[in-house]
Amino acid sequence: MASVVAWLQSREPPPPLILVEGEERRLAQRVVVRLREAVEGELELAFLHLDAAEASPSEVVAHAETLPMLSPRMTVVVEGIERWLARGGGAEEEGPPPSLDPLLDYLEAPNPTTTLCLLAAKLDGRSRATRRLRDRCLHLEAKATPADAARWCAWVARRAGVRLERGAGExxxxxLGLDLARLETEVERLALLVEAGGTVTRELAEQQVAPALPGVWDFVGSLAARDRRRALTTLHGLLASGEVPFRLLGLVAWQVRQLLRARAALDRGRPRDEVARELRLYGHRADRLFRQAARFTEAELRAAHARLTRADLEMKGRGLGPELALEQVVLDLCPAAR
Incomplete structure (x- = not known):
């Protein structure tokens, strides 16, 4: 399995068979955009976008086996193929489901003038059909890791006509976390602040994305003091000032990671100045970091970071709303009001 971001950055031509699997829809859609941009000739004749809810495997194979018209290649994209495998191959809701056999047979001898791209959020790895798909196709994972998210930022910057300085993406x-939509928006905004072909420096990125950091430090400080009332008051003030809950959560998580790195390094006997240089913090900012780190144990910081990660999932799911999810973080990390 390869990373979608790595494939987007490569100059490899699209192969005959691609399987994009994963729940990061933005990455999956970027694969579709790249395939569309690679079309030569009339787009209407050389690019077909289908939904597995409306097209059966046999119909898709028929399209894939069609010779291209006025173009050297045909591209067929099919969304949601997990429907086929979950129902045994059926696209229609009524009647016996069509067989997956036409698709599985096609995998053995794909049309060399067609790129067939199959998209799925999640497939059952125990299924014979899933194993065949993963084995025969270029298997791309639509999942954001920290390293991939940083590469995504660099890729978005290049598309915007600028470059990111080393460390700016990280x-x-x-x-901001691993939300690729948020990262893309921020990189595109930063690109507008420099000349075409210029560089977005790490300093510029920090200046632009961290205006709320003083308030966030206050918020983290109230969490460190287990001061529930002050933490809730600070949180509500940040939200009332216009801070977006998702961005605020990302900022708090970043601060907690900084505190965790500092606490872990100091516990292992490393000199304070060395740790500050590694974290690129100097003067009063370094002093403040070490003061707050001293109020936590390493275990407490790891638990706090795990709780913030869970809150991120809750905010993206169908459970609590973003504001309530942040309030619940305060209640969990400050179990008793002071």
Whole structure:
């Protein structure tokens, strides 16, 4: 399995068979965009976008076996193929489901003038059909890891006509998390602040994405003091000032990671100055970090970071709303009001 971001950055031509699997829809859609941009000739004749809810495997294979018209290649994209495997191959809701056999047979001898791209959020790895698909196709994973998210930032920057300084992408990921839509928006906004072909420096990125950091430090400080009332008051003030809950959560998580790195390094006997240089913090900012790190144990910081990660999932799911999810973090980390 390869990373979608790595494939997007490569110059490899699209192969005959691609399987994009994963729940990061933005990455999956970027694969579709790249395939569409690679079409030569009339787009209407050389690019077909289907939904597995409306097209059966046999119909898709028929399209894939069609010779291209006025173009050297045909591209067929099919969304949601997990429907086929979950129902045994059926696209229609009524009647016996069509067989997957036409698709499985096609995998053995794909049309060399067609790129067939199959998209799925999640497939059952125990299924024979899934194993065949993963084995025969270029298998791309639509899942954001911290490293991939940083590479995504660099890729978005290049598309916007600028470049990111070394470390700028990682800083954005630290501040904003793994939400690729948020990262893309922020990189595109930063690109507008420099000349075409210029460089978005790490310093510029930090200046632009961290205006709320003083308030966030206050919020983290109230969590460190287990001061539930002050933490809730600070949180509500940040939200009332216009801070977006998702971005605020990313900033808090970044601060907690900084505290965790500092606490772990100091516990292992490393000199304070060395740790500060590694974290790129100097003067009063370094002093403040070490003061707050001293109020936590390493175990407490790891638990806090795990709780923030869970809150991120809750905010993206169908459970609590973003504001309530943040309030619940306060209640969990500050079990008793002071």
């Amino acid at each position: 800083l954005l990921v630290d501040h």
